[in-house]
Amino acid sequence: MNKFTLHTGIAAPLDRANIDTDMIIPKQFLKSIKRSGFGKNLFDELRYLDEGQPDQECTGRPLNEDFVLNKARYQGASVLLARENFGCGSSREHAPWALEDFGIRSVIAPSFAEIFYNNCFKNGLLPIVLSDEQVDQLFTEVEATEGYQLTINLEKQVVVTPSGEEIAFDIDGFRKHCLLNGLDDIGLTLQHADEIKAYEAKRKAEAPWLFGAIQ
């Protein structure tokens, strides 16, 4: 997994609540058995005017010029500003894969759907929850200033605006540790294999019907 320590990049404002995972990556692109290559179909139905097909070359497709990520000033954006309940709907991890493959490293919103939020951390993508007022402020600033960049310092847990203002955010200690070090959480869990085995033995004694039934 990619590490996330310090990142500075152009912020793009996606001013819409309840962005669902069908919007982030429509279902026809879920048929791949790989984790990569989803970036060209990120937000496919918002980004292009035609209906996207799997394995299609996207360079010649008609673009929706009104869509934020198609605007010249937001080219190369790596921080996405969004509204409440971002990532609701399906559990498809293709959503963070698509964001990451496109080049987004962090999404800032007042709230996230839970499964999406979890999935981000497994893929080196940092979801940041700020208050409604703080998100409003960032929307106002980014729309007012072309080339507006945000710096995210995970170690210090702050978002830094171009004026140097630092906005603090919360994150679980374990998730922070994994992101900072690019750690694979399976390896970390397996360090507790003895505890898992001990639990399993107890479980087997209490609920023997759950063992060996499905073969």
Place this chain on the structure above:
Amino acid sequence: MAGQTLYDKLFDAHLVRTNDDGSSLLYIDRQVLHEVTSPQAFEGLRIAGRKPWRIDANIATPDHNVPTTERSGGVDLIVDPVSKIQVKTLDENCDEFGILEFKMNDHRQGIVHVMAPEQGAILPGVTAVCGDSHTATLGALGALAHGVGTSEVEHVLATQCLITKKMKNMLVRVDGELGIGVTPKDVVLHVIGVIGTAGGTGYAIEFGGEVFRNMSMEGRMTVCNMAIEAGARVGLVAVDKITLDYVEGRPFSPKGEQWDQAVEAWKLLVSDADAEFDEVVVINGSDIEPQVTWGTSPEMVVGVSDQVPNPANETDSVKIDGINRALKYMGLDADQKITDIKLDRVFIGSCTNSRIEDLRDAAKVVEGRKVADNIIQALVVPGSGLVKTQAEKEGLDKIFIEAGLEWREPGCSMCLAMNPDKLGNGEHCASTSNRNFEGRQGFGGRTHLVSPAMAAAAAVTGHFIDVRELLQANG
């Protein structure tokens, strides 16, 4: 000290360890696998040289993109090459790792959340995961079931544990009785309308009260299925006699002495009388009428006698913006009557509503009637091979075909349109599925979520109608 909720009990009973930062390792008794969210997880295991921790905790079946038309030619004849690769990859992975799979043409194949309880693979008191957000369905059995992403699928395969944080407890209590023609789907749509699509975020929702106590197991599954549309990763119903009667005698359910032992343990799977919930929502069941979603989020729902909302009645700018966007996408006018919405297609199926009771409800409405002229297609897609067989035994297939609906092979089908069943641009669909997001059922498609009975009524009238009018006419 206050008593425990059902969620607290299930969580505590599966706790392996709590990490310093408050996250926990939760032991997972069961994992259900399908073709869309598992290939990268198996690939991850192979790359890291890992093996599944426990083979007998897993069960698999392809569902999301299997064709629902005649498919006796097998996987090789799936037309869409990319769908074919996914179904084949699941077969190969399960064969390689020795995981039990009901393959595409096995009569036990079906939608994961229909197949797993039907087989007794999910039992009261278990923890379960599946790489699908509608895994909450399984909470109907008094099981703690989480929808997870692919990395978590891999993590559970490799470690038999999920890293998680304890959620808060919400009780949704629906008191009283439901009126005739009002179904579990209407109840859960109404609940989502009340608490909103993010209202349950961070909570495990327990559905309690008289309405759920009297509800069948299949109805409880419909309700728990849509907990995620209210933002909650987990939905639950306490164990009672209805649960035990449903579970007894299923292929993977305990038998004999183990059955008696299991029942003793399962009887404790209820919230204590003095348990404290962080949030309680109380609804009167008799206030609920058949529901129809008009917009592009499940919370955009009203009763069938109601009308499409008018943004002029709102004050919050994000909400006004949301309503305007939804009206435009859906091609509807503010204040339009719900019964004036004309349909192009009808879909009866999905993990929400494809069980035998759903099909019986729909058949009762269409029997002796014909699909309206303006309906291009009306699909009935049973949730599993066993549901299909049962329906055919009862003659439901003939009722549907006679009325002009198509009778299909089991799968997820038009719920998410990963297979060839999908909506055309701008078409309105009365659908018994769970999501009305933009493009969900096809590019530009307009989905209205309803119960099976309401979908059937829409099929035979060509527009939305209060199904109770048709049921009354049936006498």
